[in-house]
Amino acid sequence: MAATVVALALQRNLFGAVVLFSIYSFLMATVLVALDAVDVAMTEAAVGAGVSTVLLLGALYLVGGMEAKPLVRPLLPLVLSIAVGAVLAYGMQGLPGFSDPQAPIHVHVAARYLAEAPRETGVPNVVTAVLASYRGYDTLGETVVVFTAGAGVIALLRRRKRK
């Protein structure tokens, strides 16, 4: 994965960048499978590696295949991203250890969901129970976000077409 990211950053050919992005996304999906997050892995593989690659290739067809050479080499963004990365790395020191059962996220409501969801909802897949039932409002919001994004793209691209 790290090799993919480095190659992605160095890639000047946008077609290669899109393909590398797709590979990265697929590797990410395998990582998520290894973490037992099958639902998320499925979404990552379908959206990241599948459909968004097609959409990026469609956009690439419109804008051409090579990245333009930057006129100046600004240092500020580089410094800024290194600084933010350092802050994040520092913040990671304070996180609980990987798969620590006493981590705050595992002792709040997750235990109750795991214990009660099969009885309360009759749905064996707890992810679906949390997503659609306990967190129904959040998922409604997400659906509206997807809808709004689609509506926004429609509004933008259709106006251009009419000109």
Place this chain on the structure above:
Amino acid sequence: MKDDLILRVVSKLTMPFMLLFALYVQFHGDFGPGGGFQAGVIAAAAIVFYGITFGLAAAQRLVPEIVVERLLAAGVLLYAGVGLAGILLGGNYLDYFVLGADTVAGQHRGIFWVEAGVGLTVAGVMLKLFYMFASRGRDAGDA
């Protein structure tokens, strides 16, 4: 790519299975991994695949743009409608317990329709995005 015999045959062979898999992921999401988001994307991917192989016009004949636009709005309305149904039947907004004979049946029904709404919206948006990008390229090519 319209003239590529292998692509045409393979896409015709795999399309039904992709759509069937989308339905499986949609309605089996209660028991295995999956749900509306994934199913919507897979269904859209099947149509996108068809569009890439047979041309945009063929895909738009198969699933007209007007249908896609209706779908992506209908999904949100379906989701919000499930919430309203909860109110009408005497519960809170998005309260599924009142939708069925007992609470578990109500939960099942609520989750089913909510996931269906999510799937419709996601499939509609993905397909619409593909149509918009692909048709812009075609217009630019014509001009």
